[in-house]
Amino acid sequence: MTQSVIESSLIKFISVENIVRTNTKEPLMIESESNLIFMYFVQGAARVHAGGEEFDVKKGQMLILNEDAKASLVVHRKTEWVQIVSSGIMIASANRAFDVHQFIVIEAKNHFIKHYIDSLILEQHHAMAGTAYIQKYLFMCILYHLFVEYELTYKAVTANSRQGQIETIIQYLKDNYAKNIQLDQLAETFDISKYYLIQQFRQLTGYTPIEYLIQIRIHEAQRLLVETDLPISDICVQVGFRTQSYFSKVFKRITDYKPLAYRKKFQ
Structure with a gap:
């Protein structure tokens, strides 16, 4: 296991770990606390419990855990993942970009993502002057390509369901207009990021929800x-x-x- 720390005005803290587990008799607990955690699965698979849901994450996928999220992983065969922890201004930017509630899984099979992650780990083994800046640059490249994958796959797949959800919210507003409705409460009721709610609502209606x-x-x-x-x-x-x-x-x-x-x- 290797680890490094980067500090800058944009990313206050980032740690990178290359983790290998063969078998976990007890679930491996991961708490993001006030951070955003990126877990890229290099090989194998894990059964994950997060946000009240259970799902599998496998090779070539990136699991992103929001700040203050908790997850448990169960591994039944040799599994390797690269875990990147970020906090600071990047938290808000990534939350808005990826619409992260408790967690999200993104197909990260774009070869650029794997290349930059490999380079990120390699930089740790050959640490020298300037390594922190190189790692910061590599991490930004990873985020960029993750966002491209998210735009091409996740948003495309969920576009129809999102429109249906916005239409449901519109009907809710029509049925409850006399009540004291606030944006935060509306987003919580429909389990959607308020930033994404505003964006999608305006795109469909030309107005914000309020x-x-x-x-x-x-x-x-x-x-x-x-x-x-x-x-x-x-x-x-x-x-x-x-x-x-x-x-x-x-x-x-x-x-x-x-x-x-x-x-x-x-x-």
Whole structure:
């Protein structure tokens, strides 16, 4: 087992280990703590339990564990993997790029990935002046090619299911617009990264989830102003706004009318 440490403004800490296990009678526990862990399987396979799920990871695949994630591995034959641990600014960037919740498995059979990982390990065996900078560069190359693989495979495979999920969220907003819905709560309810939720939602609708929610509320307020004689204060609460002043401000911005003026013109 070999290990090295790199520190820079972009990657505060990175360790690289070449790990070989023949058989694990007890599950091997891995805790990412405040780090992001990349595990590239060189040979063999492992049964992994993470995020409440069990799955197999095999040769040529990269398992990425999010910060504060926990995983257990069971190995039944000789298995080798390269484990890279990163923290710092890279955490947020990688989380957004790979849409990592607790974990994600990426097909990493691109020969460039294997080449850069081999070079990363080789640099440790021939450590000299400048090794840390070379390893940092190699790690960035690995991330780049992983992202390419993710874009070409994972996103393509899940595009339809993601669209279906966004459509489900849209229906949820239509059914619950009067409730106090926050972006974090929405992302948690549907088990999706809020950054990815914003990106996919805007791509499908042209709005962020909260902007779309406000459009629903204003559309319903328009209907109530025209079809009922409810007081504006009641309509404000009924469509999900907390204060009448904010409701009037948003209504004017979207429709070019204040609520009372809209009622007088269209009722």
